[in-house]
Amino acid sequence: SLVFALYDGLRLATLLVCVGAANALANPHRLLKSLPGALYELGVAVVVALTFAPHLIADVQRLRAARRLRGRPDTGVRGLLQVGLPVLEGALERSVALAAAMDARGYGRTAEVPTAVRRTTSALTLGGLLGVCAGTYGLLTAEGGTYGVPVLLAGLAAALAGLRLGGRRTPRTRYRPDRWTARSLLVAGSGVAVAAALFLAGTTDPAALQPGVVPLVAPALPLRPAAAVLLGLLPAFLAPAPKELSS
Template sequence: MARLARDLHPVAWWLWAIGLAAYAGQARNPWILLLLVGVAAVVVTARRSDQPWAAVWRLYLLMAALIVVTRLLFRILFGGGFAVPSDTVVVDLPQIPLPEWVLGIRLLGPVTRETVLAGLYDGLQLGAIVVCVGAANALANPKRLLRSLPPALYEIGTALVVAVTVVPQMADSVRRVRAAQRLRAGDDRRVGRLRRFMVPVLEDALERSLALAAGMDARGYGRTGSATAAERRRTGAFLLAGLVGVCVGVYAVLDATAPRMLAAPMLVLGVGLAAVGLVAAGRRVARTVYRPDPWRWEETAVAASGLAAGVAGWWLGRHAPLVAFPLVTEAPQVTLLALAGVLVGLAPAVVAPLPRLRSLEGERSTGPRTEVAA
């Protein structure tokens, strides 16, 4: 029996994407990073709707490719002069001399295979993280995501809605402006054509985001509610202490030389204080949600797949460092566990239901063919 089409909870999509991004942050293996990008692409292709924000997927892919190319160029431009005699020289570029006061910086010089591979690994890692974030933006409804915010964050809902919806609105504006310019002639020069295209796109995207923020403000977002000065100070102290604890705990977890008492205990304490501050701030905000988004077993499965991928990346970085961080002098290897940790991220392509708008478009496209066949 076919399942009913519905939009998955946006928080589930973000948890899945954060898990994949955590895996990418724990590995510099190019095969693993390319597999993560492929997994995100398959899931987005299978479960992307026809909403305007789904068009940002191409922008994030282009951004990731630009990051890889830029990282390689920087390695060649500033890292070519640091070749080791044992490295394999690919291109011997002339080194540009610099003044003596510019210590530690060299321009061009011999480009080695190890330098190029190191830049490629770094660029792929950052590019894979950007692709994972782009997958969440292409799959999750930003308006429904903001509606799912805790009550304590309603006060900054207006600023968040402008920040989150600018890129999706820009993608929709690009499509609308491009279609409008095809209908009329204009300046054929490259600079003039770019100005005629970019100015309306930016203006339209910002105006639509501000209009949405104004509508949210009229419906209660951005209101501070009733609270005394003492309550505000107490809530701010909890949130600030929680933020400091989280920062210290994360730094201690990542730094192996830091005392262990500042790692997990401080991180747990910071998260606890932040939770207390959010709960205290949310009590003074009374908001109702019309038809809240349901959380069913599909959402749990999608979020669990992302969590499993993040845990697999953490285990790989701790117990198989040569697989997660291969040397540039050796061919990177992929173990069965590393492969399974990436492929578990494909679960949303099967588990998640088909988006509602995409299902309706499919029914409209198949309708006329059915009538003709009859």
């Protein structure tokens, strides 16, 4: 049981490392510009949340340092309340100011869309998501090997069509859109190649990616999945240098 828990912990740690690396290296503003119109409002909310998180941490550190300089405790329930309330007040003030600024710039305004288009968009999006869930479940079970891939592809097609129609509700223009260069295509292709290679390895030889614990044996190194994981290191050398903002 300890070895099984260790394997699960390593999987979770790997996921956290991948998400943390993507969050540290990716530019949320450029990602927001690349989102389709149907997901633009959701993307704005996520970017605002990611932008506010560092400010909250900085406020907590600043208030705790100020209390220590004044000789007041910054730990315990009382210290937590006296630090948390000013942080919450500052966050609310920034939220109100940001909401007013975004409203003045036209964020949140939508175009008029016919009722038939709205209903079609909702049906395609909901049906596509259900198809993706059913197809994914079929791929994960032994009985769904025959219908998993077709249902998943049909669900993806319906969801993409729904997102395409939903983009009409949020018309917007793009100032200086990002161009996909050869390096950008190679970075995106390396991620797709890693996902496809690991998926094929999991379907052809699932035991290689899941070392046994009963009986306890030393895990072997599967060469093909290991080579596929090494493809994920290519963006470290192929990714274009980030653009520096001129002051």
